[in-house]
Amino acid sequence: MAAMSRVLRAAAAWAARRAGSAGTTRTTGITGIGPRLPGTLVPVRHSGDHGKRMFIIKATSFYDSRFLRLLRFYVFLTGIPVAVLLTYINVFIGEAELAEIPEGYVPEHWEYYKHPITRWIARYVLDPPEKNYEKDMALLDLEARKSELRILELEARRLMRHRGDGPWYHYETPDKNLVDNSMKSTPDN
């Protein structure tokens, strides 16, 4: 638009110059090849696909597109292997079927889960729940014995302090022969 108006302005200035200099009417419109004067209106021929190439000025999208490129890269770096693995497991291995426990058979602790990944985790990563149960019971047993012994010790201590006939609570007192009774021996001191 600016270029067009500039061309028109230049054309008007040239026409005014030519009219001013020559003073005669001339045919407008320029045909034929040949050197042109500057400021003339020329029909411009551009390639038919997009027209004239323009330098479009806009804000940079380099940082945004770099961010999205890196995001896609790092997400797909582990996302695609995980997706492939999950598809393989769900399509080719599949889930377990529910069945009655056969006679005389004790299932392993991972055989109580359906999905193959859960079974794998229960088998190789986690502890069996029976082990957890037994650990809790062992801890409870230890603490129960400790608390029982502590109560007995407190009771024994109380009784020995009270009755004084046990091995505890013996305090060294000074010998009675060392006591000097001369202060109290005569009544008029």
Add this chain to the structure above:
Amino acid sequence: MPEDHDLKAYKVPPTRTPVAERTTSVPNPVDFFQTAFNYVFDAPVTFVRELIERLQNKNNFYYYHQKFRRVPDLSECLEGDYLCYYEAEAQWRRDRMVDQEIVEIVRERMAACKQREGPNQFQNCAKEMELLAQVTKAYQDRYGDLGYHGNARTCLMKQKHRMMEERKAAQEKQE
């Protein structure tokens, strides 16, 4: 994947729509939609499913429902026997989960009956309604107001109070 509805559990009574006689020569548009649905959705999905099932038929491994042995209850434990307390507590929690699932199943049956019967639900679902009322009352009596920190001991105390109330009510009725 969530479980599919077990269609064999809720016995739907046979439909009683009467056989309609054709009075027009215009073909039924529902047939067209049905075949379209069949070709667009049903056939590809069934094909893929059968393909996957064929692939998965080779390795068959099973999973079971765990059966727990019954251990002595909290009322049969000696005082100070913390191991017995622990096992009784674990058993009580499992029993409470089982009871919750039972209530859930009875509720689902009631909802299925309501959905099935529609406007005649109040007449035809009387059995399910009564069963639901009984089951929820029993659950409320046993596990009702124990709260978040309810355990086997508080439940036993609640049972003790219930029995005391019953005994007092029986004595008052005698007099």
